[in-house]
Amino acid sequence: MPKHLITFHPGEKKISVNEGENLLQAAMEAGIHINASCGGSATCGKCKIHLLQGMADSPKHPKTTQQEYDQGIRLACLTSIHGDLDVEIPLESQVDKSVLQLKGDRTAHKYLLAPQDIYQLVQGWEVDPAVFKKYVQLAPPTQKDNMSDLTRLTNGLERHHGIGGISSDFRVIMKLSRILRESDWKVTATLVLTRKGYKLIKVEPGDTTRQNYSIVVDIGTTTIYGQILDLNSCVVVACPDGQCDGTTLFALAEASDYNGQISYGEDVITRIVYSQKPGGLKKLQEVVVSTINKIIDELLEMSKIDRSLISHMVIAGNTTMTQLLLDLDPKFIREAPYVPTANFIPPVRAIHLGIDLPDHVHTYIFPMVASYVGGDIVAGILGSGVFQRETLTLYMDIGTNGEIVLGNKDWLASVSCSAGPAFEGAGIKFGIRATRGAIEEVNINHRTYEPMILTIGRTKPIGICGSGLIDTVAALLEAGMIDPNGKFRRDLQTDRIRKGPDGYEYILAKKGETAVQEDIVLTEIDIENLIRTKAAIYAGCKVLLESVGLRFKDLEQVIIAGGFGRHLDLEKAIFIGLLPELDIDQFIFVGNGSLLGTRLLSFSKNLIKETERIALMMTNLELSNHPTFMNEFVAAMFLPHTDASAFPQVIERLRQMKKGEQELRVMS
């Protein structure tokens, strides 16, 4: 793909971009501030730039006059890059020089894992699904060869495909005789590999081996994600609406929605409390299944695949979510000593749970480790390849809970900290999950305090997702608008900060520029929630490391998983003290790690044993009454941390920022 060089003036910052890339996006990724508060939806008209030279496709917008357009004034959000460009940023958008310098000389600073990289996280596997189809042509019975229909079929599968010792689901036998004869003894058998061997689960007329699909689901406390996979193919399929992140690799379609249980409690504890009410467990089971069914409907609609062609389902979730899905009373998960009912769940037929899939579809449920370290974490360790590398790795899954795993191919230890659902949008006034219209990238001009925001799908903003939240708080801190306790400075000359009904707040997007008919703001309470969340996670990591006599600097790799959207900015996550200050190249962001694992397992039956090994190998450390956890948590309730020595670069940058700000003040 051809690359183009963009030079921004003033400052002469140069970046290399891909053909056709969006100019506003490119600027954001380079750390170049251009005012933009409609998320890139061409509504606010604020992202005007002066195109000095070069080829770009950029239609005229009503917010630019004909005179401006003739002079080369364009909206950055409408500009596609088709050649080297010289771009001048207007005064009101410019960031001071010191900031530009601090960004370093990289052309892009996002640490995202590209699809091919995720593919390479786990080595040595091939497409060989646990649920597969085999076509056989059988010799019709004769007087001399009148074995039973089932024996004829299983003999045929053994002779033609070398699959022996097949047991049969009773439901298959029901219609077998008729199907064999109506199909003239040419049929496709669907088999599943269980812990006990091969099981015949479906027989169809003719050759349908090319149509073999799986649905994988990650049941998060806040958000449920689903994907539909073509089990014959691991070819990357482009997502139609441009929302793909790395984790959509192999999926024909992806859909997600809030877990319907949210109405009955924000986190696992409140859900468990609700489950103890009369009819509560049943209700929670029903609503989670209802969300899953909605997602399946959407996946089938998007992929245009018929429901009857789904052969398998793989589900991962935390222990409470898994027990609620299975209608297993989670009461004792909440009571000390925190005992789950079962870590290894036998395969369940999807229809048995109320999931609207054909009755032969078995559901593989990822095994769990402890009451607060569930199948989603086991799936993440599988999907990210931690289980097969020597590298000492810290795996962090940041969802409603924060689960952290430390180890490598030989040992694994875990902790869980109730981080709260801030990153998934809950507990944040305008928080939403990473969906179309979510503000996912934010920059703030250090002088004017004007925001530059980008939304998922470049539509008018409807709220702010996890990565946008981190970006905003980091930007507010960087611009000196909040102090290390997360409180707004009251002395700034800007109408972007105001006192709202919930206390002080920053206006990210004004009513006219949003899709929600009101201002989108971030409040001090939101910031406090974020600080609490990041403190719990950081403290959890620290205690886990210390429990095995290690420190952050001993880590060789840190894998970040979570439903942040595509654009978690690692530097900003470090900046607020969510992640430890390590070399940026040591971090890998894998998006939804749980979904990564479910998908991998769908494609490779050999990984079932590895999955069980992971679950058995992991040792869980309970933080609830750990002697040092609470101290560590309190110490982390600061931006970035009360221990400045743990974040030397961040502290230095804040110092420079302050200095720059003072200089600006002197200048103005």
Added chain:
Amino acid sequence: MPKHLITFHPGEKKISVNEGENLLQAAMEAGIHINASCGGSATCGKCKIHLLQGMADSPKHPKTTQQEYDQGIRLACLTSIHGDLDVEIPLESQVDKSVLQLKGDRTAHKYLLAPQDIYQLVQGWEVDPAVFKKYVQLAPPTQKDNMSDLTRLTNGLERHHGIGGISSDFRVIMKLSRILRESDWKVTATLVLTRKGYKLIKVEPGDTTRQNYSIVVDIGTTTIYGQILDLNSCVVVACPDGQCDGTTLFALAEASDYNGQISYGEDVITRIVYSQKPGGLKKLQEVVVSTINKIIDELLEMSKIDRSLISHMVIAGNTTMTQLLLDLDPKFIREAPYVPTANFIPPVRAIHLGIDLPDHVHTYIFPMVASYVGGDIVAGILGSGVFQRETLTLYMDIGTNGEIVLGNKDWLASVSCSAGPAFEGAGIKFGIRATRGAIEEVNINHRTYEPMILTIGRTKPIGICGSGLIDTVAALLEAGMIDPNGKFRRDLQTDRIRKGPDGYEYILAKKGETAVQEDIVLTEIDIENLIRTKAAIYAGCKVLLESVGLRFKDLEQVIIAGGFGRHLDLEKAIFIGLLPELDIDQFIFVGNGSLLGTRLLSFSKNLIKETERIALMMTNLELSNHPTFMNEFVAAMFLPHTDASAFPQVIERLRQMKKGEQELRVMS
């Protein structure tokens, strides 16, 4: 048990009997004729004898006058033997001398297998059921030991009982957490051994290991038998109503009923035809389950065992009965080349079939061999020990179909002949199954043509069962009342033979002596049906033997199975040509062989593999288009057979009978 010597006068025939035995029964078993046409129910008053000497308990009956009673006249049916007796039989009851001599000198001529003999048919097994209970006391979880509840339980089972690799039924997991805590971590686990290993199917509070019951069912085309077993005990339990035959060994209770499907067709073919009508298959499935449920209700009522304590179910039936039970379309069983849907059926939950047992109860279905050699035959081969002996054995199961197996521990071959349900009461005017009130033993006075009949339970007769039918036809033939074609002689001076609405018939019991308010008769059509049945079975045996180059005389053992009641008289079965003329000691009668096998399998899990080996080892020969079968069948449509050389002793006896009759005529 003390023995007593009975001497009958005139004739001085001596027999040895047990203390307390009934005199009429003892006479019958010795071949001594005493007129009796109410089945031993003390109604007809015909079985008067003169007690010359000895101790007997025999109350006065209204049909004897005080004067007669004072002289020593008693009703044989009311007489219990308590010492050596001298008994005079009145003139009208006596049988001529030649008949007495022909009976030989044995004291009893019934070849029944006593319970301890059936127990010894299969060697080297011990009580070790496939479904068993284990009690465990678990250590309650602590913060340091908070593994999942399921892991705690399976670890406990492994540690305390050495049972590893347990998989779990999902339904067990559902209530596990609560049961473990409510029972203070003391529970009883029910496990089942499947082809794939041990599976946990139930967890109960406390120690319930002593309460572990199984229900076994033999689904016959005409009759369904069920038994309830105490899996902890193979102690013989006496049957309360005196109806026990050998097959009730180990059973706490036994119940039986006509298969409700009879209303939809008399044999498997008409059932299959019915199953092809709209809703037919569903109807047949429902009615057989309804019969099974009725039998289960009865078993639970009789044994006073709570339904919830049933842990296992074992079912055997012919292939059509099995497919109908399982709702498997039997269409192709009937169409050449006669292919069943499946011979090996995976374990099915009873409740899934509509059987009213707790939802953890798995049903083991005996594997089948071919469309007309089913699980009942495999069960019979198991239960009778053929599979483990060197002895060349012919196993004959005579039910609605006649299935015949030839072989030993190394090889097995089978045929099936559609014999018709005569022996189970269907197709016979007053035919009933072997139940209370069924005429099961019959003798006829050669001079007066008066009958001596005994019923099951010694109640007024309601009909005639299989053994009674054989006895009657043998007696009619022996007394020269029918010719070898089964037609009544028209010239006899007796009101016992008459022309009825269906042609000529013999009156076994007159209206006043029966419980059905009408005469109980045997018609010429009934006899024709019997001849057809016995011809099919005999011809089947012959063709099977010839197919492997053997003849009847090569046989070392013949095992007869069938629901005849307790009193199949082997000599009479040979006399009519149903069984080949071999030494009487070569025959074993095992009663319901299918039930024998289901029961054995319930008690011993090691026999599951043997069962599968039997089913796989058996080679089936199709008779339907066999070149010589039809000739053999036609040749056998004669009493005993057109080939007199095959039945030399029977022919000789008939000759002597005829001679004796001529002498009697001369004398009178």
